[in-house]
Amino acid sequence: AQTVTQSQPEMSVQEAETVTLSCTYDTSESDYYLFWYKQPPSRQMILVIRQEAYKQQNATENRFSVNFQKAAKSFSLKISDSQLGDAAMYFCAYRSRHGGSQGNLIFGKGTKLSVKP
Amino acid sequence: DTGVSQDPRHKITKRGQNVTFRCDPISEHNRLYWYRQTLGQGPEFLTYFQNEAQLEKSRLLSDRFSAERPKGSFSTLEIQRTEQGDSAMYLCASSYTAQGLNEKLFFGSGTQLSVL
Numbered sequence: 001a002q003t004v005t006q007s008q009p010e011m012s013v014q015e016a017e018t019v020t021l022s023c024t025y026d027t028s029e030s031d032y033y034l035f036w037y038k039q040p041p042s043r044q045m046i047l048v049i050r051q052e053a054y055k056q057q058n059a060t061e062n063r064f065s066v067n068f069q070k071a072a073k074s075f076s077l078k079i080s081d082s083q084l085g086d087a088a089m090y091f092c093a094y095r096s097r098h099g100g101s102q103g104n105l106i107f108g109k110g111t112k113l114s115v116k117p
Numbered sequence: 118d119t120g121v122s123q124d125p126r127h128k129i130t131k132r133g134q135n136v137t138f139r140c141d142p143i144s145e146h147n148r149l150y151w152y153r154q155t156l157g158q159g160p161e162f163l164t165y166f167q168n169e170a171q172l173e174k175s176r177l178l179s180d181r182f183s184a185e186r187p188k189g190s191f192s193t194l195e196i197q198r199t200e201q202g203d204s205a206m207y208l209c210a211s212s213y214t215a216q217g218l219n220e221k222l223f224f225g226s227g228t229q230l231s232v233l
Contacts, residue, residue: 045224091159107159
């Protein structure tokens, strides 16, 4: 079974600085998706960034980028120029690309990010 | 596009009672998912529908839980004989995808269930 581990329960960053959130996962599959989701106090999960495992190039979305290390099964999120609105819970998630488990996301326990003004 | 809507936002019930939650997905989204999130944890998959067909159910979905999606539009999640361990936030998500490729899930704001 696949698992996702986020080893940092809480992180803090100064406004305008850069922070990196860690995520490792375990799978025997070679083709899958990885995601970072943001959950603000409003509770709605919002997709931040997505990476396809077959792509070697790291995904980037504006101030958000990932460091995808497939062999190490590591998928970290870097937030540059942190803003107050970035404060939220961040969840790393895995999804199989094929087979019966295609329909569901497997989430880590989350990292609570605080942004200091 | 008004997003994924869930009702109610909060539900307090007594142990042993039945509860039903509703999810209205984004119009024309063919897939609908239910997740459960307990305090300090990430969401856990419960079940999903492709149109009106329920294609996958997690082992977390005990016999007391039932989900429906009549006509492939809105969905309901019913919990019978609620237990205190059912207290959690129940999240709904929807997506449009062909063959499961390039799928992007849109989540609702959840229904927070408290069982006393």
